[in-house]
Amino acid sequence: MAFGISVVALLIGAVSLWLTVYYGIGMWGNNSTIGWGFGIINFVFWIGIGHAGTLISAILYLFRQKWRTGIARFAEAMTIFAVMTAGLFPIFHTGRPWLAGYLIPYPNQNSLWVNFNSPLLWDVFAVSTYFTISLVFWGIGLVPDIAAMRERAKSGIKKFFYTIGSLGWKNSNRNWQNYERAYLILAGLSTPLVLSVHSIVSFDFAVSILPGWHTTIFPPYFVAGAIFSGFGMVATVLILLRKAFHVEHIITINHLETMNKILLATGTMVGYAYGMELFIAWYSGNQFEQFAFINRIWGPYMWAYWIMVSCNVGFPQLFWFKKVRRSIPIMLVIVILVNVGMWFERFVIIVTSLHRDFLPSSWAMFYPTLVDFGLLLGSFGFFFTLLLLFLRVLPAVSIAELKAVTPQAQPTIHLNGHNGHAEEVHLNHENA
Amino acid sequence: MGIDPRSNEIYCVAGLFNTPDEIMIAADKVSSEYSDFDVHTPYPVHGLDDAMKLKPTKLGYFSFTFGLIGTISALLMIGWMSGIDYQSIVGGKPFFTIPPAIPITFELTVLLSGLTTVGVMLFLLNKLPWTNNPLMDTEYMKRVSSDKFGVIIRASDPKFNKEEAINFLKSAGSYDVSIIDKFERREDNTRAPIFEKKFLGILVMTAIVVALGTYVTLNWVLFQPPFDFMWSQEKVTPQQPSTFFSDGFSERIPPEGTVMRGVLPYEYKGLPDSVVKYLSNPLPFSKEVLEKGQNRFNTFCSPCHGYYGEGDSRLRGQFPNPPTLQSEKVRNWSDGNIYHVITNGQNVMPSYASQVSREDRWAIIHYIRVLQRSKNATDQDVGATDSTSTTVQTQDTTKQIQADTTKK
Numbered sequence: 001m002a003f004g005i006s007v008v009a010l011l012i013g014a015v016s017l018w019l020t021v022y023y024g025i026g027m028w029g030n031n032s033t034i035g036w037g038f039g040i041i042n043f044v045f046w047i048g049i050g051h052a053g054t055l056i057s058a059i060l061y062l063f064r065q066k067w068r069t070g071i072a073r074f075a076e077a078m079t080i081f082a083v084m085t086a087g088l089f090p091i092f093h094t095g096r097p098w099l100a101g102y103l104i105p106y107p108n109q110n111s112l113w114v115n116f117n118s119p120l121l122w123d124v125f126a127v128s129t130y131f132t133i134s135l136v137f138w139g140i141g142l143v144p145d146i147a148a149m150r151e152r153a154k155s156g157i158k159k160f161f162y163t164i165g166s167l168g169w170k171n172s173n174r175n176w177q178n179y180e181r182a183y184l185i186l187a188g189l190s191t192p193l194v195l196s197v198h199s200i201v202s203f204d205f206a207v208s209i210l211p212g213w214h215t216t217i218f219p220p221y222f223v224a225g226a227i228f229s230g231f232g233m234v235a236t237v238l239i240l241l242r243k244a245f246h247v248e249h250i251i252t253i254n255h256l257e258t259m260n261k262i263l264l265a266t267g268t269m270v271g272y273a274y275g276m277e278l279f280i281a282w283y284s285g286n287q288f289e290q291f292a293f294i295n296r297i298w299g300p301y302m303w304a305y306w307i308m309v310s311c312n313v314g315f316p317q318l319f320w321f322k323k324v325r326r327s328i329p330i331m332l333v334i335v336i337l338v339n340v341g342m343w344f345e346r347f348v349i350i351v352t353s354l355h356r357d358f359l360p361s362s363w364a365m366f367y368p369t370l371v372d373f374g375l376l377l378g379s380f381g382f383f384f385t386l387l388l389l390f391l392r393v394l395p396a397v398s399i400a401e402l403k404a405v406t407p408q409a410q411p412t413i414h415l416n417g418h419n420g421h422a423e424e425v426h427l428n429h430e431n432a
Numbered sequence: 433m434g435i436d437p438r439s440n441e442i443y444c445v446a447g448l449f450n451t452p453d454e455i456m457i458a459a460d461k462v463s464s465e466y467s468d469f470d471v472h473t474p475y476p477v478h479g480l481d482d483a484m485k486l487k488p489t490k491l492g493y494f495s496f497t498f499g500l501i502g503t504i505s506a507l508l509m510i511g512w513m514s515g516i517d518y519q520s521i522v523g524g525k526p527f528f529t530i531p532p533a534i535p536i537t538f539e540l541t542v543l544l545s546g547l548t549t550v551g552v553m554l555f556l557l558n559k560l561p562w563t564n565n566p567l568m569d570t571e572y573m574k575r576v577s578s579d580k581f582g583v584i585i586r587a588s589d590p591k592f593n594k595e596e597a598i599n600f601l602k603s604a605g606s607y608d609v610s611i612i613d614k615f616e617r618r619e620d621n622t623r624a625p626i627f628e629k630k631f632l633g634i635l636v637m638t639a640i641v642v643a644l645g646t647y648v649t650l651n652w653v654l655f656q657p658p659f660d661f662m663w664s665q666e667k668v669t670p671q672q673p674s675t676f677f678s679d680g681f682s683e684r685i686p687p688e689g690t691v692m693r694g695v696l697p698y699e700y701k702g703l704p705d706s707v708v709k710y711l712s713n714p715l716p717f718s719k720e721v722l723e724k725g726q727n728r729f730n731t732f733c734s735p736c737h738g739y740y741g742e743g744d745s746r747l748r749g750q751f752p753n754p755p756t757l758q759s760e761k762v763r764n765w766s767d768g769n770i771y772h773v774i775t776n777g778q779n780v781m782p783s784y785a786s787q788v789s790r791e792d793r794w795a796i797i798h799y800i801r802v803l804q805r806s807k808n809a810t811d812q813d814v815g816a817t818d819s820t821s822t823t824v825q826t827q828d829t830t831k832q833i834q835a836d837t838t839k840k
Contacts, residue, residue, distance in 0.1 A: 117514070121536070163563050167554060168568070172558075176473065181489045181492065185495045185546075400476075
């Protein structure tokens, strides 16, 4: 049922994409004033969603947060699919996606190199690196679990694929030793990577001179927003998932409550960023900057601005109350509103800054077309189709990690350093 | 893909344990007795490395080294590509500076370090993929991948003895000891099957599919609509009428009074010489300008006027002889007058406006002045008081110039 809906959405997206490729970017609502429309809005939105996965996995792993194990695998998969979805938009926004290879610096026939001063090129590197590292991170986490599934697979074809997927993992402690270190190093590497990716995405805007974009608060503000929207999406899907698969004992209400606390914190940070933007616009005395924000709040797109503020700053404040944090229906409504609000945040930043800049003669309005909406819907279809396929085929919760954090999973005895012999083993009262 | 038959050759003796505490003690005992053993657990058990007396993993060194290589190669790449090989001016910024290179350098550092870490961990340190390990498809493996803990002692251990090993594991507290045989299928079945036919076959198939896909894309797909729009789009082709404008021209005639970028129009066309002589030479009288003037003069003027401007050139006789530039008349001309002649031509001489740039014309005029003075030098020119030596010096100067010009 859910799969059917998402495949239909995916097909609508595919048709829209075909129209875009065949007839060109003219099918979109972009015009000569608002050169960046839904394409870049969806790109930043999906990249933001992709931040929660690696954040939950890597940063919480480094902080030894054991509650992450129930949701980490799923969140990592979400990251990968969200980044894949995001990557489509800038590629198709170029209008000639089949020439996307020129984005990579390689010795091509024209002996032409890319422009390393451009934030758009930084995006190419940041997003592709982020995708690769997230994929690897997710992949090595899967290896022991696939090995466990291999041992249980009945049919030959399943066994074949699980054997290849597990690379012949054999649970040897000599391998676990290297594995754990690799996981730790990767977590350490991807933590700054998460923060860098959305900072670089924010440079797309911040290095320009457009009022409303040209601000130094953008990198931290975007990172906070990304974590906020990512957690919103993780929470949305998890709430539905645990209901559908009856895994309330693995993804507990405590997990969801902790995530709600993070949503509250990041939502408040985003609210601070909104306030600070207004303050700086006033404090800088720059009349264009001041106009940009007055126009945001009271201009023709004020509805989008107020949706953004109420969804991102207003509703999450309800999470101050413990009853709200632990109530599934209210939570579901709020996290969906967070997703809506964060999509509108990108809309507000991009469209309101572009549609009225320095020259009143070039002011224009942005009207999205049906193809734009088709692509937005299609991106959700693409994302959820992949996600549902993942849930069907691979373990959605890390089996090995979950075992490791259960009570009594770790030995209660400790050996005396590296040269420990049996005589030197210190047993605790149970085994003595 | 069923379970492969086993040979009768023993691979190892395996013992199962119930709790992490038991495996700790067992690992400690085994490690002091045997060297070729291994411990299997469903998840990483902390402290087991010490019990097995394993050395700390070397993985960190690989990550650091390759991270550093990533940093350096990224900086070298950006520095060479944008700073040396393909310099493009963007907003007047320097071709290569560190700050804009940082994002990509960071990404490449993380990328190289991360991929190396995983690659080294899987393939070098853990020696995977190893898909026909004899432990696979055994009850033992099924247990240790679920909730039990196991120790194996391999038959390849020098101290290995089947009965002793079984008794040893039992005395260490194992509740279930089993014997695992090698697979029958391969002679040497303890090695990773990278060179197995199936695996190589898959590799070859992948290579063929990728190559075909790339070839078809680059040679066929990109020439189909809509990808062929570059060829079929409306564009201006040389010698062909354009449909864009009704008159068929592709370029518009510039409006009256339009000045091309970088070009100063010559305003004295058709005006009497009296006006022209007030034009003054904008170039300084310097060595570089003179060398430039000499070069241009020898290229464009000397065919008719000769290397010394005396009107005795290598084209003499084929055209009416050009006048000498050393005459009293030309010497008394103003710079503007000569400029006027070069720009507009005179008698049979055509205009050189399109061949010789505005600056070059002025440089030539400086050089002509030098030629004139070299043939009519006065005492003041050489700064000498003795008239005899002056003559000698003047002749020397002339010879010098002659030698210089013939070299060219």
